[in-house]
Amino acid sequence: MHRPALAALCxxxxxxxxxxxxxxxxxxxAPPAPAAQRVAARPAxxxxxxxxxxxxxxxxxxxxxxxxxxxxxxxxxxxxxxRTLLDSGDPLEALAEARRQLADTPDDEEALGLVxxxxxxxxxxxxxxxxxxxxGEVRDDDAVxxxxxxxxxxxxxxxxxxxxxxxxxxxxxxxSVEAHQVLGRAALIDGDLRRAIDWLEQARELAPxxxxxxxxxxxxxxxxxxxxxxxxxxxxAAELLPDAAVxxxxxxxxxxxxxxxxxxxxxxxxxxxxxxxxxxxxxxxARLALLRGADAGVRPDVDVDEDGGSE
Numbered sequence: 001m002h003r004p005a006l007a008a009l010c011x012x013x014x015x016x017x018x019x020x021x022x023x024x025x026x027x028x029x030a031p032p033a034p035a036a037q038r039v040a041a042r043p044a045x046x047x048x049x050x051x052x053x054x055x056x057x058x059x060x061x062x063x064x065x066x067x068x069x070x071x072x073x074x075x076x077x078x079x080x081x082x083r084t085l086l087d088s089g090d091p092l093e094a095l096a097e098a099r100r101q102l103a104d105t106p107d108d109e110e111a112l113g114l115v116x117x118x119x120x121x122x123x124x125x126x127x128x129x130x131x132x133x134x135x136g137e138v139r140d141d142d143a144v145x146x147x148x149x150x151x152x153x154x155x156x157x158x159x160x161x162x163x164x165x166x167x168x169x170x171x172x173x174x175x176s177v178e179a180h181q182v183l184g185r186a187a188l189i190d191g192d193l194r195r196a197i198d199w200l201e202q203a204r205e206l207a208p209x210x211x212x213x214x215x216x217x218x219x220x221x222x223x224x225x226x227x228x229x230x231x232x233x234x235x236x237a238a239e240l241l242p243d244a245a246v247x248x249x250x251x252x253x254x255x256x257x258x259x260x261x262x263x264x265x266x267x268x269x270x271x272x273x274x275x276x277x278x279x280x281x282x283x284x285x286a287r288l289a290l291l292r293g294a295d296a297g298v299r300p301d302v303d304v305d306e307d308g309g310s311e
């Protein structure tokens with residue numbers, strides 16, 4: 001394989017996102033907004049760390065009804081039934097009972113918590129997001145349920161909703177690391193790299209030893225081709241999260257970009273060994289082996305998935 005083709009292959013397959021998608025080409029960006037404006041300001045323009053799968057558009061928001069209509073309203077303790085069902089290992093029926101409780105008492109905090117956690121565990125993300133958001137309305141001084149709702153909205157690819165909720169959470173707790181991280185991840189999904197870096201740097205200031213903040217920040221620097229900053233950040237993330245395959249993969253990309261190919265190969269190997277089904281690490285390992293073999297005048301006997309995609 002000729003070197004131009006190898007270089008193209010490298011660019012196509014190297015970068016893997018914090019958690020999942022093929023990023024759009026970033027547009028030119030205005031400088032970050034002043035601190036007082038950051039919560040509200042956001043251009044209209046995924047991973048990422050809750051990112052969309054490559055090539056998939058987010059589904060339209062779905063209207064959700066939390067309460068489950070039923071007869072004998074108010075005459076049965078559905079919350080007690082939900083607890084019993086959870087203890088007996090029936091999360092699906094426990095979720096239904098908790099929703100029946102919400103039909104009777106819509107502001108029941110325990111029922112809202114059961115619905116939010118139960119729905120999320122069962123993959124019913126729209127229902128989980130609605131329950132977390134309602135819990136945030138009931139606990140009107142608590143930022144945590146709003147952050148939880150925002151995180152689920154990111155999983156759904158609904159960045160507008162995630163930004164709205166995370167911004168509201170910051171209004172209640174301006175030191176919320178997770179709210180800053182949600183805003184950074186939303187900006188990553190939307191391709192606003194400068195604002196993503198700004199939010200995630202603020203999160204790092206609040207929590208310098210938060211491994212996932214550092215991973216996401218390092219990924220943002222990789223996306224912006226600020227490779228020295230990416231490497232410094234991802235080395236620290238790897239210290240804090242030594243068994244996280246995605247961190248090792250991102251570290252491998254940063255090392256490779258800085259010309260440290262032996263260390264990059266070791267990082268890709270570790271990522272692949274930590275998560276054998278993690279395709280991007282496998283692709284990056286094979287791609288780097290191919291390039292290094294070409295440098296030595298040898299073409300390794302490996303197949304490279306040219307459609308492997310990257311985040």
